[in-house]
Amino acid sequence: MNDPANLEFPPETMRAMGHAVVDRAVTHLAALGDAPSCGDFEGIEDLCRALVEPEPLDGTSLEAVLDPLFEQWIPRSFGTPGPGYLAYIPGGGIYPAALADFIADTCNRYTGIWQASPALVQLEANALDWMREWMQFPKSARGLFTTGGSMAMFNAIAAAREQRLGTDIRSGVLYVSSQSHHSISKAARLAGIAHDRVRTIAVDDDFRMRVDALQAAIASDRAAGLKPFMVFSTAGTTNTGAVDPIDAIADLCAREGLWHHVDGAYGAFFHMVPGLRPLLAGLPRADSLTLDPHKGLFLPYGTGALLVRDGEALRALHGSEAGYLPANQNEFYDPAQYGPELSRGFPGLRVWLTMKLLGTDRYRAALSEKRGLALWAADEIAKIPGIVMDAAPQLSLFAFHLEHPNLPTLEAQNAATRALMQRVTARGRVMVTGAQIGDRFLGRVCVLSFRTRRAQIEACVEDIASETAVLIAGDQAI
Ligand SMILES: Cc1ncc(COP(=O)(O)O)c(C=O)c1O
Incomplete structure (x- = not known):
């Protein structure tokens, strides 16, 4: 403390701080x-208003911040890592990944360019290559770890745009379905493809993209002198x-010469399981694929991934050189040659470890x-009087609504379905959310x-059954 410019912690202090954090985290889990x-x-x-604070000119003890973090602030959030979280698309938070982050952050090696940490970059390349194998992409495919599915989408669109449109960006047209994730339109905007x-x-x-409508839209755009260049299909929609x-x-894209991207942010990791591959038939034919390890690989938030069949297309977009850096090499995977970042964290270690x-x-x-579990739950929930199953699980997500003589209008059914999600969630054992699709609100x-x-899952079925009974009884103010 006598030398304020010395920011290093003594080894024993670091150990004690690490133990204190691990202790809190494990107790929390x-x-x-x-x-x-x-x-x-x-x-x-x-609470948020009270949290606004000036910069801390003097340091404080770790305990002094761990107390409110673990006792007040962390509990005031959706229980995303908890076992009852069945809302949106659940995330993960599997423990070894936190250890990997700790190692990556304390050792703080530079993984932007291969020459700076060749062996560490190879571990990241290995993790990407395992994904490539699970998705049955060819060896020539290359990938990239991103912070999430949205950034994977952005890089995919930029790569396709560069290869298929060059500088003629305004002519290019991209296709999504009404059930595609909104991150695609956002990524398109970021990549220079305007909303029109x-x-x-x-x-x-069944909420699946209509191939005949896609074909007609492509034809109409061609007739208007535009250049269709990219189609997004989804391997498991969020809704x-x-x-x-x-x-x-994939057949249509091959006939039409279009880049086919599959958004597998929710569903692609089911392709790891050979017995489930038929559910995702055609996925290995994609030109590029969004993966979200922070969903289907149960990793903590901040882990997305992109695979591109033609690895050179990804390199053509991102490859660059600078006089102050080592010359590019071609034998080994090199993150800065396949992604937009130079200095970066070490996302591959959490996957690899x-x-x-x-x-x-x-x-x-x-x-x-x-x-x-999803199949079992859907079967049980479909038996509950008053429930209509709109989408049985293709992977592990299903959607339904309430319908009963006591709910005579669409508005009443929507309000009851919305109330069902809220009431089940308020019981605390599981968290569920719904989605508005057209004029219907679906529980999911x-x-x-x-x-x-x-x-x-048994708690979920029980709570949905009890709350449905209340809501269709007709005397419940919604
Ligand atoms: C199908 C689908 N695509 C894309 C995304 C966006 O991914 P991220 O939130 O990792 O950016 C999501 C997120 O839930 C998703 O469910």
Whole structure:
């Protein structure tokens, strides 16, 4: 403390700080099952106002910040890592990844260019290559770890735009379905494809992109002198879990010479399980694929990935040189040659270390279990009087609504379905959310947290059954 410019901590202090953090984190994880899945938001606005603070000119003790973090602030959030989190698309937070981040952050080696940390970059390349194999992409494919699915989408569009349009960007047209994730339109905007060059294709009764409508839209754009260049299909939509007819869309894209991207942010990792591959037929034919390890690989938020079949297309977009850096080499994977960043964290280590510690077969078992739980839950929920199943699980997500003589209008059914999600969530055992699709509000359940087991799914079915009974009884103010 006598030398304020010395920012180093003594080794014993660092050890003690590390122990204190691990202790808190592990205690927190052990209590997740008893915490309300929806979090506790009582008085949250006042809390946020009170949190506004001036810069801390003097340092404080670790304990002084760990107390409010773990006791007040972390509990006031959705219970995303908890076993009862069946809302949106569940994330992960598997423990070895946190250790990998700790190692990556304390050792702080530079993984932007291969020459700076060749062996570490190779571990990242290995993790990408495992994904390539699971997705049955060719050896010539290359990939990139991103911070999430949205950034994977952005890089895919930029690569396709560069290869297919060159400088003629305004002519290019890109196709999504009405059920595609909104991050695609946002990524298109970022990549220079304006909103008037993004076409939204209708879906069929199962929420899958209509290939005939896609074909017609492409023809109409060609007739108007525009250049269709890219189609997005989805391997598991966020709203209902629908898997687009990927094979048929791949056929159409091949005939029309279009870049076919598959958004597998939610569903692609089910392709790791050989027995589930038929559910995603055609996925290995994609020109590029969004993966979201912070969903289907149960990793912490901040881990997305992109695979591009023609690895050179990714390199053509990102490859660059600078006089002050070592010359590019071609033998080994080099992150800055395949992605937009130069200085960066070390995202590959959390993937690599987790796979090494658990072994990938345990992932296959867990993913199969989650799908089995969703199938079981959907069967049970479909039997509940008053529930209409709109989308049975293709992977591990399903959607439904309430319909009953006591709910005679669409408005009444929507309000009751919305209330069902809220009332089930308020019970605290599981958190579920719905989605507005056209004029209908659908309730949904998505099983993807590695911590979700049979007990939470039984609780989900029980709570949906009891709250449905209340809501269709007709005397409940919604
Ligand atoms: C199907 C789908 N695509 C893309 C995304 C966007 O991914 P991220 O939130 O990792 O940016 C999501 C997020 O839930 C998704 O469900």
